[in-house]
Amino acid sequence: MKNLRYLKDVATLKLDQSICIGCGRCVEVCPHQVFTVESKKALFNDFQACMECGACAKNCPVDAITVDAGVGCASGMINEWLRERKLPGGGGCC
Amino acid sequence: MKIQKIIPVKQSLNIRQIKNTEDCCSAGSLPTTACCTPGTTTTEKAPCCGPATEITGGVISDKVPGFIKWLDTPAGRVPQISTKLTVQDHFGACKARWAIGRMSYIVPPGLYAIGTPFADSPVLVTANYKMSYDLVRQEMAGRNLWLLVLETFGVNVWCAAGKSSFGTDELVSRINRTDLHNVVNHRQLILPILGAPGVSAHQTAKRTGFTVKYGTIRASDLPEYLDNGMHTTSSMREITFNTYERAILVPVEIVLTMKSIATFGFIIFIAAYLANSSTDALMAFLAYLGAVLTGVAVVPCLLPWIPGRSFAIKGMLAGLAWSSCLFYLGGGSSWNITTTTAALLALPAISAFYAMNFTGCTTYTSRSGVKKEMRLGIPAIGSALAAAFILLIIGRFT
Numbered sequence: 001m002k003n004l005r006y007l008k009d010v011a012t013l014k015l016d017q018s019i020c021i022g023c024g025r026c027v028e029v030c031p032h033q034v035f036t037v038e039s040k041k042a043l044f045n046d047f048q049a050c051m052e053c054g055a056c057a058k059n060c061p062v063d064a065i066t067v068d069a070g071v072g073c074a075s076g077m078i079n080e081w082l083r084e085r086k087l088p089g090g091g092g093c094c
Numbered sequence: 095m096k097i098q099k100i101i102p103v104k105q106s107l108n109i110r111q112i113k114n115t116e117d118c119c120s121a122g123s124l125p126t127t128a129c130c131t132p133g134t135t136t137t138e139k140a141p142c143c144g145p146a147t148e149i150t151g152g153v154i155s156d157k158v159p160g161f162i163k164w165l166d167t168p169a170g171r172v173p174q175i176s177t178k179l180t181v182q183d184h185f186g187a188c189k190a191r192w193a194i195g196r197m198s199y200i201v202p203p204g205l206y207a208i209g210t211p212f213a214d215s216p217v218l219v220t221a222n223y224k225m226s227y228d229l230v231r232q233e234m235a236g237r238n239l240w241l242l243v244l245e246t247f248g249v250n251v252w253c254a255a256g257k258s259s260f261g262t263d264e265l266v267s268r269i270n271r272t273d274l275h276n277v278v279n280h281r282q283l284i285l286p287i288l289g290a291p292g293v294s295a296h297q298t299a300k301r302t303g304f305t306v307k308y309g310t311i312r313a314s315d316l317p318e319y320l321d322n323g324m325h326t327t328s329s330m331r332e333i334t335f336n337t338y339e340r341a342i343l344v345p346v347e348i349v350l351t352m353k354s355i356a357t358f359g360f361i362i363f364i365a366a367y368l369a370n371s372s373t374d375a376l377m378a379f380l381a382y383l384g385a386v387l388t389g390v391a392v393v394p395c396l397l398p399w400i401p402g403r404s405f406a407i408k409g410m411l412a413g414l415a416w417s418s419c420l421f422y423l424g425g426g427s428s429w430n431i432t433t434t435t436a437a438l439l440a441l442p443a444i445s446a447f448y449a450m451n452f453t454g455c456t457t458y459t460s461r462s463g464v465k466k467e468m469r470l471g472i473p474a475i476g477s478a479l480a481a482a483f484i485l486l487i488i489g490r491f492t
Contacts, residue, residue, distance in 0.1 A: 003398045004335055004456075007463040028308050028326070029290035031333035032458065052460040053256070055290035069291065070256075070461045074451045074468055077461075 001032060001049065011050035012068040017041050019064040026056040026065060151202040151222040151245055158201060159183065159224065160231060165207050169273035174207045177235035179228055187225050191342060193349040199224045200248035205272040206231075209238035213279040216320065218309075219265065220286065221246040221254050229313040237320065240278065244268050255292030262294045266301045274304070284309045284324070287331055335457045340394045343455050347390050351448070355386055369490055381420055385441040388416045389448025394455070405459070406471035409449025413442030432489030440482035443475045 013034070022040030027033075035056065036045035042064070054069025156164070160176035160183075190196040203222050208231055217240040220230045227243060234241075244264050246254035254260035265283075269275070285293060287308045295306035310319050310330040319330060362382050367375035389409045393400060400408040417438050420426065426434060450471055453459040 001333060001335065001458055004458055005403060006459045007403050007466060010462040010466050011460050012462050025295065028331070029287060031287060031311060031331065033328070033332065049458070050460060051458050052462060053291045055255075055287075058292070058294050059290055059296070061296040068461065074447075074453055074464060076454060077464060077468060078472075 005048065006051070008048055011047065011052055012066075013047065013050045013052065013056075014066045015042060015044065016064045017043070019062050021062055021064075023061060025059045025061065029055040029059050031055070149198055149200060149248060151200045151243075151248070154202045154204045154206075158206070159227070165210070168276045169205075172205050172207045172240075172277070174210070175231055175241075177208060177231050177233075177237075179232050183224075183228055187228065190225060191345050193346045196346070197248060201227045201243060203243045203245035203268060205274065205277065206241040206243060207239075208234045208241055209236070211238040211240050213277070215239045215278070216284055216324075217242055217274065217278060217282070218284050218316070219244065219289070221249065221251045221260050221289075223248050223250040223254075226250050226313075230316070233313045233316050237317075240274075242268060242272065242274065242283070251286045252288040252291070255289045258292045260289050261292035262297050262301075265293055265298055269302050269304060275302075281305060282307060286313075287311045287326075288333075333457045335397075337395065339457075340397060344391045344394055347394070347452070347455065348387070351386060351390050355383060359383060369486075377424060381417075381424070381437060381441060382444065384416050384420065385413055385444035386448055388412045389445040389450075390452070392416075393445070393449040394452050404467045404471070405450045405453050406446045406467050406475070409446035410442040412449065413445025414438070416445060417441045430489055432485045432492075436482040436485040436489070439478045439485070443478035443482070446471065447475050 015035075020042045022037050022042060024037045024042075026035040026042050027037055031053065032046065032049040032051060034044060034046050034050045035042050037043070050067070052067050052069050054067055057063075057065040057067045057069065154173055156173070158173050158175065160178075160180075162174045162176055164171040165174050186195070186199065190199045201222050201224050215238050218230060218234075219242045220226050222243050222245055227241075230241065244254075244260055245268070246259045246264070249257070249259065251260050269283075281304050283298075283304050284307050288311055290308055293306065295308070299305050307324060308326070308331075309324065310316055310326060311333055312330070315330045319326060359379050359382055363375045363379045366378035389412070393405070393409050393412050396412070397408070400411055402408050402411065420437065420441070421429075421434070429437070450464075450467065453464045453467075
């Protein structure tokens with residue numbers, strides 16, 4: 001995935017190193033090699049590659065990772081906005 | 095989404111699975127009803143309504159795809175399935191790529207046997223989208239193992255994980271319902287890496303005693319993974335989005351766009367016909383159709399080679415290229431200035447919109463990124479279309 005990169009500095013991914021136990025699950029589940037583990041602590045290897053799938057947060061046993069994961073398609077998001085504003089047409093799936 | 099050789103990526107998220115709100119809010123729908131109750135927050139942030147309809151995989155019988163015979167286990171009989179796909183299996187996959195019968199391309203959830211597995215054989219987990227099931231069993235030729243199929247309502251692993259239907263609760267309940275504890279003597283499951291957004295490994299271990307190993311992203315890497323002592327190499331956990339993987343998504347996108355092409359195409363044709371002539375009407379329709387297809391098909395195929403990171407920008411540039419082609423090939427020299435300007439505004443805007451919609455199908459775009467480009471893109475696209483419309487009106491009456 002070196003030839004395809006999305007917008008920079010947008011990901012909501014956060015890692016609290018003070019809680020991290022260095023188990024390496026985040027490295028195992030991330031499809032974009034965002035994490036690496038050094039000296040028993042996870043750290044960002046490629047933060048900009050994060051696609052916010054949420055696999056790392058879901059599998060972190062100590063909840064050291066948070067990310068606003070969710071659907072990333074335009075029509076899904078339009079529906080979401082419509083729903084939030086209680087406008088018609090927002091019921092459809094993405 | 096999914097342990098799959100070919101990646102239908104997030105495409106099912108992009109499907110109009112839900113025909114209307116009633117479908118997702120009706121009694122008996124799954125507890126992923128974030129969409130049905132605006133304002134509620136759920137811990138499992140459901141992307142939309144989850145499964146649209148009540149289509150489920152049903153119950154395992156001797157009619158399951160690839161059925162060979164029943165095997166007796168301490169937990170009852172389990173179907174042994176073939177690792178060879180039939181012509182029908184391939185034909186079915188092909189149809190699904192064109193959105194034909196895709197929402198019911200499904201197998202029953204439960205436990206299956208590949209080869210003659212024993213109590214110590216590995217357990218693979220996958221979704222009940224038939225393409226996922228087929229890709230996994232095909233790769234497992236000559237092996238003895240168990241295949242635990244989760245009820246994901248015919249959605250592939252990754253998309254289902256995004257909706258949490260390929261999730262901890264379903265995994266735990268499927269382990270219990272298949273009595274897996276009595277079928278195998280070990281406590282380990284191999285899950286597709288792309289199932290991780292829905293499954294919490296430590297919660298699963300706590301609730302069932304089964305530890306989760308995330309194996310590979312692609313089913314095609316599974317044989318090597320199993321042969322090298324279940325070691326995931328770095329390439330096995332690296333998602334790709336090559337030209338083939340992008341191109342394979344285009345048919346379904348075109349089919350899903352047909353309805354809007356027909357609606358808006360008809361309106362444009364009639365408007366141009368009433369305003370000018372049938373030749374102009376045809377030209378206007380072709381211009382529109384080309385702009386849509388540029389966004390839906392050309393941008394996905396040429397993605398890495400179109401400049402920019404934003405899909406709206408990529409779409410706009412490709413749309414400008416299409417407008418230029420149209421200008422030179424479609425007799426643009428005879429157009430007046432308002433028509434030319436309107437075309438240059440509207441066509442790239444249309445392509446940009448459809449290109450932006452493709453973010454839902456990629457393997458690398460983030461939700462926050464899409465939000466950001468939509469906040470800028472939607473008003474820009476809307477303004478361009480409005481300006482083009484006004485220009486055409488002015489052109490008509492001057």
